[in-house]
Amino acid sequence: MYLTCLDLEGVLVPEIWVAFAEASGLSELKKTTRDEPDYNKLMAWRLDVLREHKLGLKEIQETIATIDPLEGAKEFLDELRSFSQVVIISDTFTQFAKPLMEKLGRPTIFCNELVVADNGEITDFKMRIGNSKLSTVKALQSIGFETIASGDSYNDLGMIKASKAGFLFRSTDSIKADNPDVPAYETYDELMAAIKNAMK
Numbered sequence: 001m002y003l004t005c006l007d008l009e010g011v012l013v014p015e016i017w018v019a020f021a022e023a024s025g026l027s028e029l030k031k032t033t034r035d036e037p038d039y040n041k042l043m044a045w046r047l048d049v050l051r052e053h054k055l056g057l058k059e060i061q062e063t064i065a066t067i068d069p070l071e072g073a074k075e076f077l078d079e080l081r082s083f084s085q086v087v088i089i090s091d092t093f094t095q096f097a098k099p100l101m102e103k104l105g106r107p108t109i110f111c112n113e114l115v116v117a118d119n120g121e122i123t124d125f126k127m128r129i130g131n132s133k134l135s136t137v138k139a140l141q142s143i144g145f146e147t148i149a150s151g152d153s154y155n156d157l158g159m160i161k162a163s164k165a166g167f168l169f170r171s172t173d174s175i176k177a178d179n180p181d182v183p184a185y186e187t188y189d190e191l192m193a194a195i196k197n198a199m200k
Contacts, residue, residue, distance in 0.1 A: 002199050003140055007112060007133075007151030008090035008109065010034075011169050012073040014094060014098050016064060017046065024057055024115055026053060034172050037154035039091050043125050056120035057095060069103055073175045077104055078190040080195065082146075087140070089133050091155060093125065103116050110136055133160030133194030150191060157182075167191060 009015045009032075021029035029049055037044040050056065080086055088109040091099065095114050101107060111131070115124035129135045137147050137159040149156070149163040152171045160166030160182055168176060168184040171192055176184045187190045 001085070002146055002164075003085045003087060003145040003147055004195060005087050005089050005133075005137055005140070005147050005149040005163070006077075007153070007156050007169075008097070008100070008111075010152035011150060012068075012077065012088070012104060013069050014067055016060070016067065016096055018062050019067055020063045022067075022127060024053070024055065024059065025067045026055075033091065033153040034175065040127070041156055047122055049106075049126070050122060057114065057122055058120045060096065062100075064099055064114050067100065069100070075103055076192060077107060079192065080109065081105075081116050082194075084144075084195070084199070087136075088157065090148075119166050123196055131158060134162055137162050142181045148195055149196075165194070167194050 002114065004098040005012060006012065017032060018030050021027055026049060031042065033042065075162060077086065082150065086098060086107055088107055090109060090111045093112050093114045094111055095116070097109055097111050101109055110128065112128050113126045114122050117123050123182050133156060137149060140147055147166045149159040150167040150169045151160060152169050154175065166182060168179065170181050170186055171184055183194060185194060
């Protein structure tokens, strides 16, 4: 039985931190896992920036409320879910993901948790499991699923390479150059065809 595992940001929705960077004027927050492979290091740095500027969960959620899925993403996901089990495996947080999941038709998502103080300050974050994307794919395989995976960033490469079939989607030139063995696609039609072909 096949299970398709997708990254969220950059694949189905815009990058949340990039949108917040633009809304807040803090251009340094545009750094993502496309730029920094170490997610714990990236998040600790982000929380320092928020603390310095006295910004919290409320301000980020106000930006998230304005974000819509990428053009064609919901239709892609609806078609994919018509013939495959689908799990979104993301390093984002439940406090960020919920409104976006509503807009995508409430697909299953495995993500992480923010630790938020009563005043709305984000004080810490809790990862569901170490190396969450690769760990999750391996766990799914251990209970009998053949996985197909797609994502756009460094932190997706583990699950992509561990799956029966894996694809980069709208990734950077440098990530594609560093991973010439991984097929890379730019459109949902291309990705859909590759997933269907992998299931034959």
